[in-house]
Amino acid sequence: MVLVEGKIGDKTYREPFSKGILSKSLIRSEIDPAKSYEIAVEIEKYYVDNNIEVVKIEDLIEHVTDRLNEEDPKLAKKYYKWKEIRRSEDPLIILIGGASGIGTSSISFELANKLGIKNMLSTDMIREVMRKIVSKELCPTLFESSYTAAESLSTPAPPEFDKTLLGFKDHVNTVSVGLTGVIERAIKEGISIVIEGVHIVPGFIDEELLKRNNVHMFVLSLSDEEIHKSRFYSRCRQLWARRPLKRYLKHFNDIRKTHDYIIGEAKNHDVCVIENIDVNATIDTMIETIIEKQTNTQKQEALQTL
Numbered sequence: 566m567v568l569v570e571g572k573i574g575d576k577t578y579r580e581p582f583s584k585g586i587l588s589k590s591l592i593r594s595e596i597d598p599a600k601s602y603e604i605a606v607e608i609e610k611y612y613v614d615n616n617i618e619v620v621k622i623e624d625l626i627e628h629v630t631d632r633l634n635e636e637d638p639k640l641a642k643k644y645y646k647w648k649e650i651r652r653s654e655d656p657l658i659i660l661i662g663g664a665s666g667i668g669t670s671s672i673s674f675e676l677a678n679k680l681g682i683k684n685m686l687s688t689d690m691i692r693e694v695m696r697k698i699v700s701k702e703l704c705p706t707l708f709e710s711s712y713t714a715a716e717s718l719s720t721p722a723p724p725e726f727d728k729t730l731l732g733f734k735d736h737v738n739t740v741s742v743g744l745t746g747v748i749e750r751a752i753k754e755g756i757s758i759v760i761e762g763v764h765i766v767p768g769f770i771d772e773e774l775l776k777r778n779n780v781h782m783f784v785l786s787l788s789d790e791e792i793h794k795s796r797f798y799s800r801c802r803q804l805w806a807r808r809p810l811k812r813y814l815k816h817f818n819d820i821r822k823t824h825d826y827i828i829g830e831a832k833n834h835d836v837c838v839i840e841n842i843d844v845n846a847t848i849d850t851m852i853e854t855i856i857e858k859q860t861n862t863q864k865q866e867a868l869q870t871l
């Protein structure tokens with residue numbers, strides 16, 4: 566039997582080589598399923614034929630990368646990059662924000678899948694839990710949508726302020742309390758997670774948490790309003806969709822106001838903004854950005870030890 570040897574923290578573990586696990590990770594790297602299995606079989610055969618009983622995970626990754634290079638160097642590069650991210654010892658906490666309908670839940674699903682992250686949470690769920698805890702009288706905007714929160718502001722908005730945005734900020738501020746709790750818990754427990762939703766707004770989350778090299782925040786944008794609007798049409802065509810198109814179209818101008826506000830705050834706080842036109846391009850930019858932050862932190866840590 567071939568064993569794969571890896572490390573979690575300072576502990577070494579060994580587990581049997583699994584063609585299923587390897588081929589699944591190749592499929593995630595956009596390799597055809599039949600080809601993925603064929604490569605996994607071939608690699609296992611190589612170890613068996615050469616009487617290699619234990620293979621280190623880093624060597625296995627190099628081996629797979631070399632094999633993929635023969636197929637398609639672009640795929641090999643992608644596979645290697647994704648593995649590089651997952652080899653990091655700290656849990657990965659990825660936050661994806663953006664106005665309603667911009668694509669945060671679709672992108673979060675794709676990214677978690679590509680990186681093999683098993684935990685995903687939407688801030689809408691955090692909000693739902695908070696709605697069971699806090700009364701409507703105490704926190705009326707929590708019971709609204711982000712773009713209608715202004716309708717429940719307990720004090721009238723001063724004329725010099727935009728009412729929609731005042732409501733939005735109040736709503737986000739409240740949900741950010743629950744969101745911060747989830748991030749802190751994930752860090753404490755060492756859980757990798759992707760959290761997404763309209764309540765992930767730069768400036769509302771503790772900067773100290775965001776500075777950590779394993780916490781990554783992204784904001785999605787769509788500068789073309791018509792493309793943004795079309796996303797609500799495409800969402801309501803899905804069979805399981807329960808959210809009425811009419812409601813989003815009615816409030817579209819307010820949703821756009823929140824969009825522009827989130828982008829402005831992202832720029833103010835140096836958070837990566839990605840124009841979410843093409844799913845693959847969005848995911849690639851996220852992965853490049855995560856690697857860049859990890860590499861920069863490693864460089865800084867190395868300099869500090871000099």
Ligand SMILES: Nc1ncnc2c1ncn2[C@@H]1O[C@H](COP(=O)(O)OP(=O)(O)OP(=O)(O)O)[C@@H](O)[C@H]1O
Nearest residue numbers: 665666667668669670671796799800841842843844
């Ligand atoms: N990059 C993309 N290209 C094409 N369609 C996309 C893209 N991203 C998302 N979509 C589609 O747009 C619609 C809205 O996306 P999604 O439900 O992920 O938005 P959301 O930001 O999570 O919205 P909300 O915050 O209101 O729940 C869906 O039908 C989704 O399939």
Ligand SMILES: O=C(O)[C@@H](CO)OP(=O)(O)O
Nearest residue numbers: 665689709710711712763
């Ligand atoms: O508040 C919002 O912007 C959206 C986010 O998904 O939620 P809903 O429209 O369901 O209230």
